[in-house]
Amino acid sequence: MLSSQEPPKHRILGRGDINVSFEFFPPKSDAMEETLWRSIRRLEPLRPEYVSVTYGAGGSTRERTHATVGRILRETTLKPAAHLTCVSATREDVDEVIRDYWDLGVRHIVALRGDPPGGVGERYEPTPGGYINAADLVSGIKKIAPFEISVACYPEKHPESPSVEADIDMLKEKIDAGATGAISQFFFDNEVYFRFLDRVLAAGITVPIVPGLIPIHNFRQASRFAERSGASMPDWIGHRFEGLDDDQETRHLVAATVVAEQVMGLVDQGLTEFHFYTLNRADLVYAICHLLGLRPAKAFTEAKVTT
Numbered sequence: 001m002l003s004s005q006e007p008p009k010h011r012i013l014g015r016g017d018i019n020v021s022f023e024f025f026p027p028k029s030d031a032m033e034e035t036l037w038r039s040i041r042r043l044e045p046l047r048p049e050y051v052s053v054t055y056g057a058g059g060s061t062r063e064r065t066h067a068t069v070g071r072i073l074r075e076t077t078l079k080p081a082a083h084l085t086c087v088s089a090t091r092e093d094v095d096e097v098i099r100d101y102w103d104l105g106v107r108h109i110v111a112l113r114g115d116p117p118g119g120v121g122e123r124y125e126p127t128p129g130g131y132i133n134a135a136d137l138v139s140g141i142k143k144i145a146p147f148e149i150s151v152a153c154y155p156e157k158h159p160e161s162p163s164v165e166a167d168i169d170m171l172k173e174k175i176d177a178g179a180t181g182a183i184s185q186f187f188f189d190n191e192v193y194f195r196f197l198d199r200v201l202a203a204g205i206t207v208p209i210v211p212g213l214i215p216i217h218n219f220r221q222a223s224r225f226a227e228r229s230g231a232s233m234p235d236w237i238g239h240r241f242e243g244l245d246d247d248q249e250t251r252h253l254v255a256a257t258v259v260a261e262q263v264m265g266l267v268d269q270g271l272t273e274f275h276f277y278t279l280n281r282a283d284l285v286y287a288i289c290h291l292l293g294l295r296p297a298k299a300f301t302e303a304k305v306t307t
Contacts, residue, residue, distance in 0.1 A: 018293070020048050020275070020276065020289060020294065021051065021210070021274075022285065024036060024040065024068070024278055026061065026068045027280075035281070039278060040078070042283075043278070044077065046297075053069050053081075055083035055112075055114075073104065073105050073106070079107070080106060080108070081108035083109075086112075088127055088130075089130055090127065090128075090129040093130075095140065098140070098145065099145075101147075102144070108150070109148070110152075110183070111141060111149050111174075111179065113133050133170075134170075135170065135177045136177075138151065139178060142177070149178060151182050152185065153183070153184050153185070153196075153200075154167050155192045156187065156192055156231055158185075159229065165199075168205070171203075171205060172205055179207070181209075182209050184210065185212055186229070187231055188226070189234050190262060193266075197209060210273045211275065213274060213275065213276055215259045215276070216241075217284065240254050241254060252283075252284075259288055260291050263291070264291065
């Protein structure tokens, strides 16, 4: 006889128990812009703590970031966190961007060194007359306005770093310069994150270290991205996706299961803050947030019913 009992429960969370944030990147075409805003509108009712918008080294990318941040402020209820890097800009150029963000109404910056103009794998050289690294940038931001500042951290070390210890030393420099929290590079093995937390705490760093999570929409692309970013991909994940290259529907279901298991494993260990790299797609992220206990705000639900 089948049992009527419910399946084993993970820790149950709801609104007020957790905080989520979402990362988007500025669109490069009209079609990509439509996808971006469809995703933003889909996720907005979940009331994230903030949404971040990435920032590239090129002038046109910067302009798209500014335009996206401005539209979020004007047309949504969301709080944008603008990314800012040291790449290909003098201190004066970056300081002007910082002041423009403050005047626009932005109060949160994600301060990053940024990738070399030639891309990941190239040797990074500070821009002459520019900020040297993320710690230097954090210090510069703090001198201009009292922004909330998030920085990056790397549970499996930055690809250019000689060791995890060197990464943690750099993280401490960024915190000492005024950063108020850190967002981790994405990872797929929760034990990697917890080992990193132990090392961070041992180094005397006590600011929030928010886990960064990325849904696997396409396994091959995710694997290549992980390799370039220095994030390991456990073999068991590859086995989950075997034989699904031409089966998008099943691949999508498997992807949802993989990331849901990872998130619930973090929840079971007491984690309550999560940052999602959305890749400008809302479907998997929305489903994960639902599992975490988040529901659309009543105001959004009522508006949908009446329109």
